[in-house]
Amino acid sequence: MNPKRELFATSEYYSGGGQVREAVGGTDIEISASLTVTMRVSITKDVFSPGNSALRDVYQPRGRCVAVLDAVVDRHYGAALRAYFSYHGIELIAMVCPAAEPDKTLRTAEAILEFLGVNNCNVARDEPILVVGGGVISDTAGLAAALLHRRTPYVMLATSVVAAVDAGPSPRTCVNGDQFKNSIGAYHPPVLTLVDSGLFATLESRHIRHGMAEIVKMAAVDELRLFELLEEHGERLLATKFGSVGHDEELRKVGDEVLHRSLLSYLRHEGTNAFEIYQDRPHAYGHTWSPGFERHAGLLHGHAVAIDMALSTTLAELVGWLPGPDRERILALSRRLGLAVYDPILESSEILLAGQEAMRSKRGGRALWAPVPRGQVGAVGYLEEVPAELLAEAVRRNRLHAEGLPGGGRGVDAFLDAKPIH
Ligand SMILES: NC(=O)c1ccc[n+]([C@@H]2O[C@H](COP(=O)([O-])OP(=O)(O)OC[C@H]3O[C@@H](n4cnc5c(N)ncnc54)[C@H](O)[C@@H]3O)[C@@H](O)[C@H]2O)c1
Incomplete structure (x- = not known):
């Protein structure tokens, strides 16, 4: 056994270690290494x-x-x-x-x-x-x-x-x-x-x-x-x-x-998932479709997230994961805070589906892993796939919902100063 070697840490905030193993009977060497960050x-x-x-x-x-x-x-x-x-x-x-x-x-x-x-x-x-x-x-x-x-x-x-x-x-x-x-x-x-x-x-x-x-x-x-x-x-x-x-x-x-x-x-x-080792992240709620349309629509980040949250919440209801009153409760909170719940950019199915596909591949390509409220407010589930027709139906429902709202559900001061890119 090797005597333990003294280590000179590069920084008080980082530590780690690892193992090296020679594969039996072969020429390969297997290595595992870890990094721990203190925050x-x-x-x-x-x-x-x-x-x-x-x-x-x-x-x-x-x-x-x-x-x-x-x-x-x-x-x-x-x-x-x-x-x-x-x-x-x-x-x-x-x-x-x-x-x-x-x-x-x-x-x-x-x-x-x-x-x-x-x-x-x-x-x-x-x-x-x-x-x-x-x-x-x-x-x-x-x-x-x-x-x-x-x-x-x-x-x-x-x-x-x-x-x-x-x-x-x-x-x-x-x-x-x-x-x-x-x-x-x-x-x-x-x-x-x-x-x-x-x-x-x-x-x-x-x-x-x-x-x-x-x-x-x-x-x-x-x-x-x-x-x-x-x-x-x-x-x-x-x-x-x-x-x-x-x-x-x-x-x-x-x-x-x-x-x-x-x-x-x-x-x-x-x-504890600082290096995104796991894909099932509740906090990606509101961030499945919005990265694909936020800049096209020239929206402030939070409003783009809120529009995506409204869409995700409607999808949750459509697949039977969320009771109607809970969907309404989430949308109502966004509305009371003046957050957008809809933007006509959602009707551009090309942008929406291209964004979905790009997100799917970013998340590893095996599934979409879209976090949505599941069961009740305050709990999460992950939609592995969202077919185009289902997405279109959720957009349709949210458009209907927004039609009755002031400003068409587009929120208060929802846009960046910079012009949208079209
Ligand atoms: N890395 C992540 O995980 C993560 C998560 C959420 C959002 N974001 C990013 O964060 C950005 C949005 O954050 P934001 O709202 O802080 O935007 P921002 O940094 O643009 O700040 C908004 C504006 O407020 C000003 N400002 C900041 N603090 C101020 C203060 N105390 N008083 C007066 N003015 C102040 C800024 O100069 C800016 O003009 C987006 O780019 C988004 O993508 C990143």
Whole structure:
């Protein structure tokens, strides 16, 4: 037996091991290797106040913090962030980066890499980069971190609702490719995600609303209590930006409970499946057809997800998995939050079916694995196949449903500023 060799870890956040075996009687060698990532997600308050130690604890031992900041967030919080690091005597080297959806490109990831790399900050492979902003910068700078030295840790300070409950702690870093939204990427979760709902005060209402679609998603297929909280408080949370406007402490507590429950639901499934070893992911609800039409329709991500959720929910009813009143309950919550439940893009069967086929092959090609509510609100099942006629029938039903709604069920402020691609 070999004496145990001393190992010099490359980073405090990663560990792993493996085995090597010579195949009996042959020339082949079999290898298995594993990677364990240690992560933490923390809901905090007043993250830039000098008394909050969350960022100080990570960066003071290093004496510096290399950060990538969303340009809009920098306008609102850059001064507070700089004052925080200065107060604690930590050098801050920051790149301010435009981070609207059209900036979610390999070119932006490359610019970030240049900033982090040898010509600029010379970030070491164990030095956690700080990323501050919403889902666009978390995806793009997260991908740059995945590429730098092949894997460099990063801390995500989530400033939008989407980033707080989903994109922030997500292991799926990415930029948009031509075929699909988010199709170029790497599995690289942040080692620490910080969520401070006080920062939502400056977020535009339309971004709060579309972020809530991701919470409805988790609630409808995974957590009935979360769904009930949204039914009870969702509209007030939307109106007060999670209690951050008007300093309503009671509502802020409810908001933080909603964020906590969403995160727990997300991490129970995605945290332990960080490298997407399993395809049956409840949180892919709303994400089967939407990646194929989101950019064509020029929709904000959350509205595209909400339209897909409505479609998936109707499919669940059509195959006998969900009672009619439960379908109506899910659609009603989306409507009350001003989320879209329908868009005429669904009538373009070419786009819809091409998206479905692309998703099928992305999910391994053996089945579609479309998550839908099953049995009741808060539980999930997976549709392995959805024939074209069934899909068309679900579209027809949702169109009928939408015809009676204000704006044809298209939601409030559902579109990106950028023009749709047709
Ligand atoms: N990787 C994943 O698993 C995953 C999951 C869900 C969504 N996403 C991605 O996330 C993106 C959507 O996230 P998003 O809504 O955060 O978009 P975003 O990053 O574009 O943020 C929305 C807007 O709000 C601004 N902003 C952010 N925080 C702010 C604050 N506190 N105050 C004022 N303005 C602020 C941003 O600059 C931007 O203009 C999409 O690209 C989507 O694909 C990724």
